[in-house]
Amino acid sequence: xxxxxxxxPQSSVLLLIPATMLPLAAFLVTFIFTxxxxxxxxxxxxxxxxxxxVCSCALMALNFKMxxxxxxxxxxxxxxxxxxxxxxxxxxxxxxxxxVVSAVSFLVQVYSLGYMAGDPGFSRYYSFMSFxxxxxxxxxLSPTILxxxxxWELVGLSSYLLIGFxxxxxxxxxxxxxAFVMTRAGDVAFFIGFLLLFLHTGNLxxxxxxxxxxxxxxxxxxxxxxxxxxxxxxxxxxxxFPLLTWLPDxxxxxxxxxxxxxxxxxxxxxVYLFARLFPFFSMSPTAMEVFxxxxxxxxxxASTMAIVSRDIKKVWAFSTISQLGFMIxxxxxxxxxxxxxxxxxxAGFKSxxxxxxxxxxxxxxxxxxxxxxxxGSRRMIVPTVSIIVGAAAxxxxxxxxxYFSKExxxxxxxxxxxxxxxxxxxxGVFLTAYYSFRLIFILLLPHPxxxxxxxxxxxxxxxxxxxxxxxxxxxxxxxxxxLIILSAVTVVLGFFxxxxxxxxxxxxxxxxxxxxxxxxxxxxxxxxxAGAGLVLAWLEFGRRGAKQIGFVERIPPLFRLFAERWYIDxxxxxxxxxxVDRGISYLCYQNDNKVIDASIDELCEGTVEGGRIVAFLQxxxxxxxxxxxxxxxxxxxxxxxxxxx
Amino acid sequence: xxxxxxxxxxxxxxxxxxxVFCAVVRRNLIMIVLGIxxxxxxxxxxxxxxxxxxxxxxxxxxxxxxxxxxxxxVSVGLAIIVYAFRRTDSFDPSxxxxxx
Numbered sequence: 001x002x003x004x005x006x007x008x009p010q011s012s013v014l015l016l017i018p019a020t021m022l023p024l025a026a027f028l029v030t031f032i033f034t035x036x037x038x039x040x041x042x043x044x045x046x047x048x049x050x051x052x053x054v055c056s057c058a059l060m061a062l063n064f065k066m067x068x069x070x071x072x073x074x075x076x077x078x079x080x081x082x083x084x085x086x087x088x089x090x091x092x093x094x095x096x097x098x099x100v101v102s103a104v105s106f107l108v109q110v111y112s113l114g115y116m117a118g119d120p121g122f123s124r125y126y127s128f129m130s131f132x133x134x135x136x137x138x139x140x141l142s143p144t145i146l147x148x149x150x151x152w153e154l155v156g157l158s159s160y161l162l163i164g165f166x167x168x169x170x171x172x173x174x175x176x177x178x179a180f181v182m183t184r185a186g187d188v189a190f191f192i193g194f195l196l197l198f199l200h201t202g203n204l205x206x207x208x209x210x211x212x213x214x215x216x217x218x219x220x221x222x223x224x225x226x227x228x229x230x231x232x233x234x235x236x237x238x239x240x241f242p243l244l245t246w247l248p249d250x251x252x253x254x255x256x257x258x259x260x261x262x263x264x265x266x267x268x269x270x271v272y273l274f275a276r277l278f279p280f281f282s283m284s285p286t287a288m289e290v291f292x293x294x295x296x297x298x299x300x301x302a303s304t305m306a307i308v309s310r311d312i313k314k315v316w317a318f319s320t321i322s323q324l325g326f327m328i329x330x331x332x333x334x335x336x337x338x339x340x341x342x343x344x345x346x347a348g349f350k351s352x353x354x355x356x357x358x359x360x361x362x363x364x365x366x367x368x369x370x371x372x373x374x375x376g377s378r379r380m381i382v383p384t385v386s387i388i389v390g391a392a393a394x395x396x397x398x399x400x401x402x403y404f405s406k407e408x409x410x411x412x413x414x415x416x417x418x419x420x421x422x423x424x425x426x427x428g429v430f431l432t433a434y435y436s437f438r439l440i441f442i443l444l445l446p447h448p449x450x451x452x453x454x455x456x457x458x459x460x461x462x463x464x465x466x467x468x469x470x471x472x473x474x475x476x477x478x479x480x481x482x483l484i485i486l487s488a489v490t491v492v493l494g495f496f497x498x499x500x501x502x503x504x505x506x507x508x509x510x511x512x513x514x515x516x517x518x519x520x521x522x523x524x525x526x527x528x529x530a531g532a533g534l535v536l537a538w539l540e541f542g543r544r545g546a547k548q549i550g551f552v553e554r555i556p557p558l559f560r561l562f563a564e565r566w567y568i569d570x571x572x573x574x575x576x577x578x579x580v581d582r583g584i585s586y587l588c589y590q591n592d593n594k595v596i597d598a599s600i601d602e603l604c605e606g607t608v609e610g611g612r613i614v615a616f617l618q619x620x621x622x623x624x625x626x627x628x629x630x631x632x633x634x635x636x637x638x639x640x641x642x643x644x645x
Numbered sequence: 646x647x648x649x650x651x652x653x654x655x656x657x658x659x660x661x662x663x664x665v666f667c668a669v670v671r672r673n674l675i676m677i678v679l680g681i682x683x684x685x686x687x688x689x690x691x692x693x694x695x696x697x698x699x700x701x702x703x704x705x706x707x708x709x710x711x712x713x714x715x716x717x718x719v720s721v722g723l724a725i726i727v728y729a730f731r732r733t734d735s736f737d738p739s740x741x742x743x744x745x
Contacts (some may be wrong), residue, residue: 620742623677627669 019055022048028125039124052127053102060095090142097140108483114475132158142523144204161501163253175249182246186236194231210279227287238270240298251313255358264347266367292332299325303431328359335412342441345401349393352486356387373446386483404494414521433533441542653694660687
């Protein structure tokens with residue numbers, strides 16, 4: 001009874017305000033005032049995100065049976081003919097997202113107490129974490145595309161700040177810059193897309209765009225074009241093909257940052273946008289086909305890159321790209337629930353995987369899997385068990401959450417008329433299991449002769465420079481709790497799938513999968529492929545006599561292709577060098593020197609020379625002046641006396 | 646008039662031009678004064694011819710004035726030249742270019 005009486009729009013606002021604004025307050029206070037007190041900063045930051053988490057859960061509980069989206073407007077951007085409200089939108093998808101975002105942020109911030117302990121930038125780290133939490137939560141609650149775009153950019157900014165957190169390291173700053181510029185390139189497309197929409201409809205409200213009324217009035221070409229352009233932003237933010245090279249480099253940041261931003265939340269913002277505008281995108285089948293294609297390509301490419309990587313964080317980074325590709329494939333094929341469910345479960349197990357890797361990196365100071373295996377990482381129990389749980393969830397083994405979400409994705413892919421997508425999806429499942437368990441076996445069952453780099457020197461540690469084997473035991477206790485919680489969630493979350501489906505599908509007007517299924521995929525097919533991947537990994541890496549050489553490494557050209565990330569980086573480097581450095585920059589430089597500077601210079605030189613020429617009249621010789629007087633007199637006399645002119 | 650008025654004016658004009666030439670081209674201060682004198686004399690010729698043409702003696706009177714003025718001006722000019730020579734030991738007008 002009490003619940004129902006409290007269930008009113010006002011109470012939701014009361015919960016929304018602290019949930020969204022407290023992290024901002026924490027950021028401002030920690031950034032400006034309390035820099036000298038690291039523990040206070042951490043406390044404020046964790047406190048604010050805890051409050052956000054509580055408020056998000058309360059909102060979810062209160063609005064569990066909401067019938068339609070609730071919108072609050074707290075301000076208006078008004079100009080002649082332009083009316084864009086600023087405020088909050090609360091509906092089922094949002095509620096799920098804010099719970100996920102605040103929960104993962106909270107766990108990662110608690111984890112960072114241990115991981116980042118002793119770092120000189122501890123306060124700065126927590127203030128940036130709060131800033132990110134604020135931006136992300138507000139992104140998910142935005143009612144209009146414009147507000148979402150603003151927070152999208154802010155999330156990109158916090159990503160830049162956190163990737164380049166150890167700024168004395170040149171590679172970290174380069175990585176931050178690369179991430180920001182690449183996502184910015186996608187954002188330009190996004191901006192043009194929604195600008196196009198705005199020009200045609202004058203309305204940027206998400207609820208209105210999803211509703212048929214506004215968007216049905218658009219001509220289909222404009223609809224498709226704007227959908228494709230908005231998807232450009234998603235490609236940038238979620239690191240899909242062709243803008244996927246920033247994410248592996250983003251692993252230069254601290255591991256908790258990778259766990260939070262580059263696996264669970266920020267890169268998920270792209271997929272969230274897709275889900276958010278799902279009814280709008282569904283109105284354009286061509287666009288959905290394109291999205292499906294891009295998701296598939298990214299998924300396959302990234303899986304191949306993960307197969308050959310030596311760096312533990314990079315494997316998970318490629319895996320993230322691949323899983324995001326899966327989510328986009330799911331959404332692109334019309335499986336709304338499948339995509340969103342996979343987003344939720346992925347947030348859980350990917351952050352778990354990153355946090356476990358973080359514990360290993362913190363302890364042993366290296367990122368290289370072979371090194372970590374050799375140094376005896378399997379002696380640490382909680383991370384070992386958690387990483388196995390995470391990898392199993394990633395590969396899609398029951399009873400972990402990944403199995404249920406992968407099954408949902410495969411079902412929605414099977415509903416498509418063209419079986420090639422399903423085949424690609426299944427190939428992806430096989431590769432995912434293969435690379436995850438390759439990593440597990442190298443880590444936990446090390447082969448002594450393989451650790452000293454046959455394929456190059458071990459990777460340099462991108463870990464916390466202040467840590468090392470002498471780090472305190474208390475760090476590990478603090479770091480263990482989030483791992484345990486996330487593992488528990490990973491195990492349990494899958495079984496909530498049906499209730500979640502009911503919850504989400506009630507909030508979406510457009511039907512999910514396209515009509516009837518062309519054939520019902522038996523659930524043992526993806527499971528069998530995952531098992532096959534596991535078995536192959538076992539044969540190559542896990543067995544007693546295994547040489548720990550993958551099948552790809554036996555084909556050097558293929559190995560080089562995958563290890564060089566399909567030369568996409570090289571291509572971009574070339575493009576930047578040719579078009580930007582030697583093209584545009586050169587032209588601008590020449591323009592600056594030869595046109596702008598030179599015109600002023602020539603003007604001055606000309607004036608000086610002209611002056612020098614005319615100066616002969618002012619040479620001080622009175623005779624010239626006399627001559628001029630006589631000449632003028634003669635001319636005047638001719639004029640007056642002979643009336644010539 | 647025995648000599649047509651136009652011819653006398655032409656002669657006066659030529660002499661005036663010669664005076665201008667002397668004042669402008671010569672690189673000697675005294676020659677500048679000389680040129681001025683020649684110009685003044687040319688003007689005097691023109692005035693006398695005009696007096697004869699219009700049968701008015703005022704033209705010749707003016708010539709007397711011109712002669713007086715010329716004398717005065719020469720004395721002042723020579724005084725300046727003497728001073729200038731004492732300053733710069735030269736008669737060359739291009740030396741006197743401080744007012745450039």
